[in-house]
Amino acid sequence: MDWIASLQGLVGGVLIGLSAIWLMATLGRIAGISGIVGNLITMRPKGDSAWRVAFVLGLISGPLLLMALGGGLGNVAGAPGEVVGAPAGGVGLMLLAGVLVGMGTGLGSGCTSGHGVCGLSRLSPRSMVATVTFLVCAIVTVYVVRHVMGGGA
Structure with a gap:
């Protein structure tokens, strides 16, 4: 068993859970990606896009930050140096x-x-x-x- 990968999965799961709790507690919103992105694209409700943009940017910037720090992307790519296989x-x-x-x-x-x-x-x-x-x-x-x-x- 790969303990490092298991710990990374555990930490990732905890962070996902905490982000869902944070979004529900602060804005009363569900952290469902399809709803967040879909309503961002359709711009409804009006004036509700700032947190959606921040959420999507967080989804994108997290893996990029991990790569910048030398953490790689786990098993996403098939060979060293590839970002996505x-x-x-x-x-x-x-x-x-x-x-x-x-x-x-x-x-x-x-x-x-x-x-x-x-x-x-x-x-x-x-x-x-x-x-x-x-x-x-x-x-x-x-x-x-x-x-x-x-x-x-």
């Missing part, structure tokens, strides 16, 4: 996946961060159903890609 299924499949994820967050009224982190902690029945659905779909996808399509280990 090549898409496993090609760019077209990656674009299709992005569109499907975007449609899914619209249909599901949120994403994994909104439902899984914030919704479950509030004991929201809708978030419980959504999170179980996310997990089942992920399990089925991994099974199909690895065992039916033969996509590797």
Whole structure:
């Protein structure tokens, strides 16, 4: 077991939880990325964009700061010196996946961060159903890609 990676995951999880608590306590908002970004793009409600921009900049600047300090990006890249590895299924499949994820967050009224982190902690029945659905779909996808399509280990 890689204790350093486990500790990094633990610290990351705690920071995600604290950011969700901070946002709820200070602004009464849910830290769901799809809702934050979606409402930033559509500019609704009016005058509500400053904290959304700060949140998104924090998401982007955190990994950049980690890289600048020599921390790397964990297992994101396939080789030293790469920032992000090549898409496993090609760019077209990656674009299709992005569109499907975007449609899914619209249909599901949120994403994994909104439902899984914030919704479950509030004991929201809708978030419980959504999170179980996310997990089942992920399990089925991994099974199909690895065992039916033969996509590797």
